[in-house]
Amino acid sequence: MTTTSLSIGRVARLTVLSFGALIFLAPYIFMISTAGKAQSEIFSSSLWLIPQQWSYIENFSKALSRVSMSTLLINGVIVCALIFVVQVVVAIPCAYAMAKLRFQAARTMMVLVMIGLLVPIHATALPLYVAFDRLSVLNSYLALVAPFSISVFAIFLFLQFFRAIPDDLIQAARLDGMSEAGIVVRVVVPNAWPAITAFAIFSVVAHWNDLFWPLIVVTNQDYATPPLGLLYFRAAEAGDDYGALMAATLIITLPLVTAFLLAQKRFVEGITMTGLKG
Amino acid sequence: MASVATVDHFAVEPAAREARVAWLLALPAIVLLFLFILLPTLAVIVLGFTDFELGYAGFRFVGFENYAELVGDRTFLRSLWNTAVYTIIVAPASIILALAIAMLIEAETRGRAFFRTVYFLPVASLLVAMATVWQFLFHPTIGPVNAFLAFFGIAGPNWLGASGTVLYGLAIIGVWQSVGFNMVLFLAGLTAIPRELYAAAQIDGAKSWFDRFRLVTWPMLGPTTLFVTTISVINSVKVFETVKTLTEGGPNKASEVLLFTIYQEGFVYLRVGYASAMTVVFLAILVALMFLQYRVLDRKVHYA
Secondary structure: OHHHHHHHHHHHHHHHHHHHHHHHHHHHHHHHHHOOOOHHHHOOOOOOOOOOOOOHHHHHHHHHHHOOHHHHHHHHHHHHHHHHHHHHHHHHHHHHHHHHOOOOOHHHHHHHHHHHHHOOHHHHHHHHHHHHHHOOOOOOHHHHHHHHOOOHHHHHHHHHHHHOOOHHHHHHHHHOOOOHHHHHHHHHHHHOHHHHHHHHHHHHHHHHHOOHHHHHHOOOHHHOOHHHHHHHHHHHHOOOOHHHHHHHHHHHHHHHHHHHHHOHHHHHHHHHHHHHHO | OHHHHHHHHHHHOOHHHHHHHHHHHHHHHHHHHHHHHHHHHHHHHHHOOEOOOOOOOOOOEOOOHHHHHHHHOHHHHHHHHHHHHHHHHHHHHHHHHHHHHHHHHHHOOOOHHHHHHHHHHHHHOOHHHHHHHHHHHOOOOOOHHHHHHHHOOOOOOOOOOOOOOHHHHHHHHHHHHHHHHHHHHHHHHHHOOOHHHHHHHHHOOOOOHHHHHHHHHHHHOHHHHHHHHHHHHHHHHOOOHHHHHHHOOOOOOOOOOHHHHHHHHHHHOOOHHHHHHHHHHHHHHHHHHHHHHHHHHHHOOOOO
């Protein structure tokens, strides 16, 4: 009796989950399908998924020729890598000082960090833009990276992690004659890898996707990040050339999605950890 | 021996040296925090009281003139209203859907990893790119969504092109994009609930699935739900990417949202003073939401 009701429940569950999964995957399915269709075909049969006449090569070469996709992807990698490295290098020593050293300003710092957590880039963008304009540093990697050099969220996350590191471990390192900087590099960082990986995923996903700030400080295609480049591509395309447009979106979505599929467990753990601590 | 020497060293100069090192380690962070967060935040508040425009040399203080203008600015009021409508649709929908999916996945033994991956995929995808795909899906004549509806004899609307439906179209994209994130947090919350509680509830007479949910799952998920709610509301208030990519606030300002209006006013028309006043309103909304979260956290949540 219980087994049948259980299996009915399971069938219902699996049906709902599969149906939902299909809806969530639909955009990807249509993206891949449409990227291979010729213009005329897109305008005639919209629900047939397999292209009758394969136009992948045409659409992809169109996508690659209008806007330099490689420049976009390289810019994306450079900007995300710079932001992440600077954020970690700045935040880890600060979080260590707040967690483990006699630091009178720790309390004040904590208040500032809490205030900082409330203030998104959208709120500081106007003064920063005016300042960057005056300093003539718009259209540069510096402009793209600088506002994110400080991540109060990173300080907050690492702080919680560092507090859990036993004091004895740090005391032992001191007795071995290590400097505080040495302790950060050789004791704290190796113990904080889970937090650092989690933060890496959080930071890269956020900045790889960010459109707001690049849109403001970059007008030169040479410094465009992937979202901004796609916006340029759409503007250049003007019409309804969905085949080429889908090919372009496919190229630009692929890197992060591939990274996610390869390291799913890390991704989900990272988002959970950063999410719940934030 | 070296280690003995260090111990002596510490004993001789105790707290002062440690404090100095602490300051040095924290200094870069403190400087950057002031430079890129605190100063600009103060500056935006000050600029909100000026008539500063980029490209003009001087500016003067105008008191609350900008705010007086905001109260009568129909675009801004429309934008506030649209942001509220968008948030009222997207936040609850993405929370409820995420909780439902998380509970279904948690109850299922097979295909857990697969379903988790599928529902999480939109979070890891470039939103501007996927918005472009949705634009195609929503296309009034060649789009699959309307083709599908036509299958059932329903004439689909011009989703993103008509002022009556554009917010719903954007809301669907918003929900699709954020469910995975919330789901992952709920999954973490669900795994943390001790199994014994369900057994205890069963002994106490909680027979149906709904009783177990009402008596165990929902109260135990309290902190997670509160957090997911706050983050969903804040993220919905911050909607920008899809609007900028797909509608530019149109048609007829029907999808004009807060951040888009600020962007337009400040970075396109370069009216920095006026846009700063809008930004202050935006910040005030965020602060109010956080305050609300703390208040609820203090009162309602069962454990933390």
